[in-house]
Amino acid sequence: MGQDTAAAAASALRLLNTPELRHHPQHGPQERRAPTSVPAAPVNLGLIDYLEARKREVIDHARTVTTRTEPLPLDDSDLYAWYLRATIGAAEADRRHRDFILARHALEHAIRLGNxxxxxxxxxxxxxxxxxxxxxxxxxxxxxxxxxxxxxxxxxxxxxxxxxxxxxxxxxxxxxxxx
Known part of the structure; x- marks a missing residue:
C-alpha cells in the first residue's frame, strides 16, 4: 500500500508544483489574496499554502516517529519516498498513520488537479x-x-x-x- 500510494501522491505533488499551476487562475475564487493596496501576487498563494502545509505535515510526522532521519530531499517530488524510508522502522501505529497521510494526500492532490x-x-x-x-x-x-x-x-x-x-x-x- 505505502509505495503505490506514495508514488501516486508524489506524481500529483510534482504536477501541483509546476510553474503553470503556481500562477493565478484566470477565473474562480482565490483562497488567499494580496492586500488591495499592492498589485496582486504573481503566484497562486492558495496553492503554495496548500503545498507547504502538506510538506510540513509529512516532515513533522517523520521527525516525530523517528529520531534518525536523512536530510530532506532537494526535489519536492522525492518527499514521499523520503517519508517512506524515514518511517520504515517506526511502530505499527505510526506506520498506519503514515499510510493514512499518504492515502489522504494522494486523494487531495488528485482532487486538487481536477481528477x-x-x-x-x-x-x-x-x-x-x-x-x-x-x-x-x-x-x-x-x-x-x-x-x-x-x-x-x-x-x-x-x-x-x-x-x-x-x-x-x-x-x-x-x-x-x-x-
Missing part, C-alpha cells in the same frame, strides 16, 4: 457499494446509491479523510488475513 474520478475506486463506507462520485460544491464524496441515504433523506457524503482511513483499514484487514 474527480480518484474517489471512484473506493467503496462507500456506509453501504459498501462502488458508486462514489465527487461533489465539487460540497467538497465531499457522495454515494450514488438511492438506498444509501442519511436519516434526513440526503445522499451519504464522506470526507477524503474518511475514505483514506477506510482504505488503510481495509489494507490492514487484507494483510492480517493473508495466508
Amino acid at each position: 474527480y474520478n480518484a474517489v471512484r475506486p473506493h467503496p462507500c463506507p456506509t453501504c459498501g457499494g462502488w458508486g462514489l462520485f465527487w461533489d465539487e460544491r460540497g467538497n465531499r464524496a457522495r454515494c450514488s446509491d438511492l438506498d444509501c441515504r442519511t436519516p434526513d433523506g440526503l445522499a451519504s457524503s464522506f470526507t477524503l479523510d474518511r475514505l483514506a482511513a477506510q482504505q488503510v483499514g481495509q489494507t490492514e484487514i487484507w494483510r492480517s488475513s493473508a495466508t
Whole structure:
C-alpha cells in the first residue's frame, strides 16, 4: 500500500508544483489574496499554502516517529519516498498513520488537479457499494446509491479523510488475513 500510494501522491505533488499551476487562475475564487493596496501576487498563494502545509505535515510526522532521519530531499517530488524510508522502522501505529497521510494526500492532490474520478475506486463506507462520485460544491464524496441515504433523506457524503482511513483499514484487514 505505502509505495503505490506514495508514488501516486508524489506524481500529483510534482504536477501541483509546476510553474503553470503556481500562477493565478484566470477565473474562480482565490483562497488567499494580496492586500488591495499592492498589485496582486504573481503566484497562486492558495496553492503554495496548500503545498507547504502538506510538506510540513509529512516532515513533522517523520521527525516525530523517528529520531534518525536523512536530510530532506532537494526535489519536492522525492518527499514521499523520503517519508517512506524515514518511517520504515517506526511502530505499527505510526506506520498506519503514515499510510493514512499518504492515502489522504494522494486523494487531495488528485482532487486538487481536477481528477474527480480518484474517489471512484473506493467503496462507500456506509453501504459498501462502488458508486462514489465527487461533489465539487460540497467538497465531499457522495454515494450514488438511492438506498444509501442519511436519516434526513440526503445522499451519504464522506470526507477524503474518511475514505483514506477506510482504505488503510481495509489494507490492514487484507494483510492480517493473508495466508
